Amino acid sequence: MTESDFETADRLSRRRAWLLPVLAILFLSGQAIYALGPHWASRSLDQLKVAGWLLWAATLLFLLATGGAPFRSRRIRALLDDEATRQHRARAYAFGFWIAVGTAMGIYLLTAFDEVKPRESIHIIVTAAIAGALLTFGILEHRAHRDG
Amino acid sequence: MAERLANRLRDLRSELDLTQAALAEKVGVSRKTINTVENGVFIPSTLLALRLARALGCPVEAIFSLED
Numbered sequence: 001m002t003e004s005d006f007e008t009a010d011r012l013s014r015r016r017a018w019l020l021p022v023l024a025i026l027f028l029s030g031q032a033i034y035a036l037g038p039h040w041a042s043r044s045l046d047q048l049k050v051a052g053w054l055l056w057a058a059t060l061l062f063l064l065a066t067g068g069a070p071f072r073s074r075r076i077r078a079l080l081d082d083e084a085t086r087q088h089r090a091r092a093y094a095f096g097f098w099i100a101v102g103t104a105m106g107i108y109l110l111t112a113f114d115e116v117k118p119r120e121s122i123h124i125i126v127t128a129a130i131a132g133a134l135l136t137f138g139i140l141e142h143r144a145h146r147d148g
Numbered sequence: 149m150a151e152r153l154a155n156r157l158r159d160l161r162s163e164l165d166l167t168q169a170a171l172a173e174k175v176g177v178s179r180k181t182i183n184t185v186e187n188g189v190f191i192p193s194t195l196l197a198l199r200l201a202r203a204l205g206c207p208v209e210a211i212f213s214l215e216d
Contacts, residue, residue, distance in 0.1 A: 080178070082178050083190070087190060141180070143189070144190075145183070
């Protein structure tokens, strides 16, 4: 029996609800590579790490912004991006914004006691904002499915 | 004054023997959206409210009302 577009969208939406928070946690825990990595690392290894982080961050942002099913039909993508989803995404963006501002203020305060490099600051702020937004979106979507 | 939007969506849907998925299909949204509206978690736009009313064959006021 073939699955209808509505059933496919529902299945994908449920999968997205748990997958995005998992990706957010992996993204956060993956930052240990940067924080705990050897300081003697070569310049090319450092550049590779930066490129990897940028690619990872951009992919997660893309998933959050588009709904995560770019190769599905227009109808399924529309169902995956309906009103409730758009509201959840808006709330996730807002939460990500507050996390970014809070983290930036924390780093600013930290510079009174210790030196924080601009690149490190940007890395921490962007990581926190993206992870926070993804977690929020995932939790809201999960709740929306669960309370049926 | 704090006003809340009450809705009878679940009752009206049940009266017509429609599942959340069936109503979602008639309206053109996901089942999750119907679920969140029924639970009062999500307040739909005017457009969606009108589409719900049309799918259920009743006026919008029969579905949504202000609760003081």
